[in-house]
Amino acid sequence: MTDWRTQLAEKKVVIVDGAWGTELMNRGMTPQEVPDAWNVDRPEEIYSVALSYVNAGADIILTNTFGGSPLKLAKVGLREKTAEINRLGTEISKKAASSRALVFGSIGPTGELIKPFGAVTETELVKGFAEQAKALAAGGAEGIVIETMMDLAEAKAALRAVKENTFLSVAVTMTFNKAGGNYATLMGVRPDHAAVELEKAGADIVGANCGAGIDLMIEVARIMHRATSLPIWCKPNAGLPELVDGKTLYRESPEKMASRFRELAEAGANMIGGCCGSTPAHIRALVFERNKLITPKA
Numbered sequence: 001m002t003d004w005r006t007q008l009a010e011k012k013v014v015i016v017d018g019a020w021g022t023e024l025m026n027r028g029m030t031p032q033e034v035p036d037a038w039n040v041d042r043p044e045e046i047y048s049v050a051l052s053y054v055n056a057g058a059d060i061i062l063t064n065t066f067g068g069s070p071l072k073l074a075k076v077g078l079r080e081k082t083a084e085i086n087r088l089g090t091e092i093s094k095k096a097a098s099s100r101a102l103v104f105g106s107i108g109p110t111g112e113l114i115k116p117f118g119a120v121t122e123t124e125l126v127k128g129f130a131e132q133a134k135a136l137a138a139g140g141a142e143g144i145v146i147e148t149m150m151d152l153a154e155a156k157a158a159l160r161a162v163k164e165n166t167f168l169s170v171a172v173t174m175t176f177n178k179a180g181g182n183y184a185t186l187m188g189v190r191p192d193h194a195a196v197e198l199e200k201a202g203a204d205i206v207g208a209n210c211g212a213g214i215d216l217m218i219e220v221a222r223i224m225h226r227a228t229s230l231p232i233w234c235k236p237n238a239g240l241p242e243l244v245d246g247k248t249l250y251r252e253s254p255e256k257m258a259s260r261f262r263e264l265a266e267a268g269a270n271m272i273g274g275c276c277g278s279t280p281a282h283i284r285a286l287v288f289e290r291n292k293l294i295t296p297k298a
């Protein structure tokens with residue numbers, strides 16, 4: 001399996017996987033359950049999600065470890081299972097990927113704010129993320145994605161933890177929403193500022209995930225691309241979540257997402273997948289569009 005940089009050079013746009021949370025709910029996970037605990041309790045379901053994205057043609061798949069930082073796991077009584085949950089999650093994705101896809105270990109936010117706004121220190125954050133990163137590396141991850149970040153300080157703490165404890169490439173992606181004509185995270189971080197600061201802090205890839213759908217993602221990609229020369233990773237949701245009869249719906253179809261693929265790529269995104277509500281069908285549609293960009297070899 002060639003590394004992500006070679007793949008990027010060869011394929012112009014690397015396709016990343018789609019949502020995990022919504023796929024696990026389709027497999028019976030209830031909102032009360034801890035998704036990451038399924039790496040231990042329901043590994044066959046985790047394997048099935050991972051394999052569905054490999055079969056859809058994703059070049060990179062993630063791991064079911066989004067909530068696997070010890071600070072987050074402590075909230076659900078699983079603090080002491082940090083190493084096991086992250087290592088198993090990576091091993092399951094690696095098994096599904098075989099030699100057909102690369103595996104990037106997923107690190108999500110802790111849900112904690114750094115002092116004086118919250119209860120944790122930066123040192124505690126780095127220590128926690130380091131524990132998670134080491135377990136992801138031990139499981140065989142070929143890269144790390146720090147995703148759905150709102151707070152630049154937390155994103156940088158996670159980045160530092162991975163860089164100091166592994167040799168892996170790191171993508172850092174934040175979640176931006178549009179308010180008053182501008183894009184920012186819930187904590188007020190703008191996309192251009194994020195790109196500059198994260199590049200300075202040593203990220204190999206920067207970008208955005210989650211949010212409102214592919215149309216807004218195109219604008220965010222354009223802003224980030226102007227601010228950095230790093231590759232841009234974009235995983236848009238399949239539209240804004242809508243609550244209908246107590247169920248969360250995402251209305252952007254694979255066709256809709258695929259129809260905007262070229263525009264997203266031209267805006268500067270070169271590592272593209274889907275976030276909440278996206279399915280293997282979305283990823284297959286993105287792969288189909290991407291393949292049109294690759295000129296056939298003579």
Ligand SMILES: [Zn+2]
Nearest residue numbers: 210237275276
């Ligand atoms: Zn999402």
